[in-house]
Amino acid sequence: xxxxxFGVLSLWLLISVGGAVLVKNPIHSILFFLSAVLATAxxxxxxxxxxxxxLQIIIYAVAIVVFYVLVITTIPWxxxxxxxxxxxxxxxxGVPLLLLVFAMIAYGIYRGKLHDPAIMKADSVRDLGKxxxxxxxxxxxxxxxxxxxxxxxxxxxxxxxx
Amino acid sequence: MSEFTLSLIITLVxxxxxxGVAMGLGAYLTWFERKLAGHIQAxxxxxxxxxxxxxxPLADGIKLLTKEPIIPRGADVxxxxxxxxxxxxxxxxxxxxxxxxxxxxxxxxxxxxxIADVNIALLVVFAMGSxxxxxxxxxxxxxxxxxxxxxxxxKAAVIIAYEVVLGFAVLGVVLLAGTLSTTGIxxxxxxxxxxxxxxxxxxxILFLFCMLAESGRVPFDIQEAEAELVTGYxxxxxxxxxxxFPLAEWYLNVMALSAIxxxxxxxxxxxxxxxxxxxxxxxxxxxxxxxVFFVIWLHWTLPRFQxxxxxxxxxxxxxxxxxxxxxxxxxxxxxxxx
Numbered sequence: 001x002x003x004x005x006f007g008v009l010s011l012w013l014l015i016s017v018g019g020a021v022l023v024k025n026p027i028h029s030i031l032f033f034l035s036a037v038l039a040t041a042x043x044x045x046x047x048x049x050x051x052x053x054x055l056q057i058i059i060y061a062v063a064i065v066v067f068y069v070l071v072i073t074t075i076p077w078x079x080x081x082x083x084x085x086x087x088x089x090x091x092x093x094g095v096p097l098l099l100l101v102f103a104m105i106a107y108g109i110y111r112g113k114l115h116d117p118a119i120m121k122a123d124s125v126r127d128l129g130k131x132x133x134x135x136x137x138x139x140x141x142x143x144x145x146x147x148x149x150x151x152x153x154x155x156x157x158x159x160x161x162x
Numbered sequence: 163m164s165e166f167t168l169s170l171i172i173t174l175v176x177x178x179x180x181x182g183v184a185m186g187l188g189a190y191l192t193w194f195e196r197k198l199a200g201h202i203q204a205x206x207x208x209x210x211x212x213x214x215x216x217x218x219p220l221a222d223g224i225k226l227l228t229k230e231p232i233i234p235r236g237a238d239v240x241x242x243x244x245x246x247x248x249x250x251x252x253x254x255x256x257x258x259x260x261x262x263x264x265x266x267x268x269x270x271x272x273x274x275x276x277i278a279d280v281n282i283a284l285l286v287v288f289a290m291g292s293x294x295x296x297x298x299x300x301x302x303x304x305x306x307x308x309x310x311x312x313x314x315x316x317k318a319a320v321i322i323a324y325e326v327v328l329g330f331a332v333l334g335v336v337l338l339a340g341t342l343s344t345t346g347i348x349x350x351x352x353x354x355x356x357x358x359x360x361x362x363x364x365x366x367i368l369f370l371f372c373m374l375a376e377s378g379r380v381p382f383d384i385q386e387a388e389a390e391l392v393t394g395y396x397x398x399x400x401x402x403x404x405x406x407f408p409l410a411e412w413y414l415n416v417m418a419l420s421a422i423x424x425x426x427x428x429x430x431x432x433x434x435x436x437x438x439x440x441x442x443x444x445x446x447x448x449x450x451x452x453x454v455f456f457v458i459w460l461h462w463t464l465p466r467f468q469x470x471x472x473x474x475x476x477x478x479x480x481x482x483x484x485x486x487x488x489x490x491x492x493x494x495x496x497x498x499x500x
Contacts, residue, residue: 001166027241027303034296054285062292062325069296070318073303073311125281125342 005046013039026072030065037061051125168271176277180257188413189219191454195412198455199462222405229401234305237398241304246399246406249297252290253410256418259283261345263431263442275443276345283344284336287422288329291376294415295321298395301407305398313394316469320382323476324375330484331368334491335426338362344422348430359427364487366427368480373423373457375472377415380461382472420453421446 016039019032037060044053132140193208193215200207208215233239261276280286295318302314335358336342339350351358359366375382396407424430424446433445467475 025238027238027300031241031244031300050280050282051285054282054289057289058285058292062289062295066292066295066299066318066322069299070315073299074315 002046006043009039009042009046013043027069030068030072033068034061034065037065051128172271172273173277176275177258180277181254184254184257184414184417187417188409189223191413191417191458192222192408193219195458195461198458202459202462223402226402226405231403232400234307234398236306238304238306241300243403245297245301245304246403247297248300249294250406250410250414252293252297253414253418255290256287256415256422259286259344260418260421260425261348261430262446266439274345279343279345281341281343281346284332284342284347288325288332291328291419292321292325294376294411297407297410301399302395307398310395310397313397317378317395319473320375320476323473324372324382327368327476327480327484328372328376330481330488331365331372332426333484333488334362334365337488337491337495344425344430348425348432351429352432357427357429357432362427362487362491364483366423368484368487369423369426371480373416373419374460375476377419377457378411379416379457381464381466383461383466416454416457417450420457421450423453424449 013036016032016036020029020036023029023032037056041053041056041061044050044056196218197207197215199205208218211217211221233242258277259280261274261279263275265272265274267273278286298314298317298321300314302310302312302317305311335347338358338361339347341347341350347358371382374380396404399407428449431442431446433441435441437444
């Protein structure tokens, strides 16, 4: 049964990712991206990582994609850069690099313990919270400061003041 | 029959029951709201179709279904249709994590009256509540109309602001219960013998405001604003395509969020056993429809805020209040060794 769920979800994911890259209308592209994010959340759920699935939907599908959508829908359409053909040169360099990275990640996962379902935790919410606020407290806080700095910078750049 | 097939069938039956009840009640809430609004404003409400106008929702449904479909020129047709799905699906999915009663045994099997008893149930609630923003934005954008687009942007701003407040308001309850699962939260209230609304009154009021804002109810209904924006984002939709939006937003969302409020603050299905084995369901539905009634009552009583005030109230007053509430709760829970 597992392989069927995995197959459906990964097919959905592949179609969405393909669509996001290939369609010309930016709104359709962002919709395919949204669909890809939801498919990934489904994959996480199928693998038993419920917290990750929930965060994937809340943070990516909603918080991040919604701002892309707001920006894209309010852009004046006359000024948008039009489709100018497939980027052939970039494709020639890109595809081998992509395959190489894929092979490396696949090797890493195959050799490592990531694919081992025996180490799965029952209460992932509690465990994650504990780890985040004890062993990884400092990196966690540093990351939040970096995000805050980025936000203030964006506001400063975006303001029109003399 | 294998274990898997059996649990699949049970889940499908649960989904069919919840979906049927939710959609049926959603349709009949239109009748209830019009009747109530009529009496609040010293009118009679619907009286013509059937006794007390009880067949009015059916008549409305037939009218909406038989209308001529019109799609505005320059509309993005796939996105125009997709927006309807994006508006309806999150509202329905909210019902999947609502526990309507305690688990019971049927033919030697333990059955829980909840579709998905996951340990991230509250995260699902937040996620679905915020996913609803896409239905609004895309319906406004795809219909290629300025009024619809202004309405959808207003609504997007409101949802983003209030979703943040909602998340922080609910955290107090999560701290007290020690779990994100909806059944777990109800169980914690039954074990402690007290409804969390008494421990978390501030959180409840914030939750109520967020509920009103997310479901587009007065006084936070600036995205609808019938008089100024002719109901905003869904103005270019007609027939049943239009009917879906109020159904999802005004009725399904209000019902689902009321049920979540009952789970979080009013002890879920707990109550004296006055109806034997059916009393948990009675209490749950009674509390839930008490809240739904309150929301509809407000809708026909209060005027609405200005557009800029709605988001300002959220960011400048409610969010700080919610943060203070969490810090206070966390300190108290820590002191008492929770």
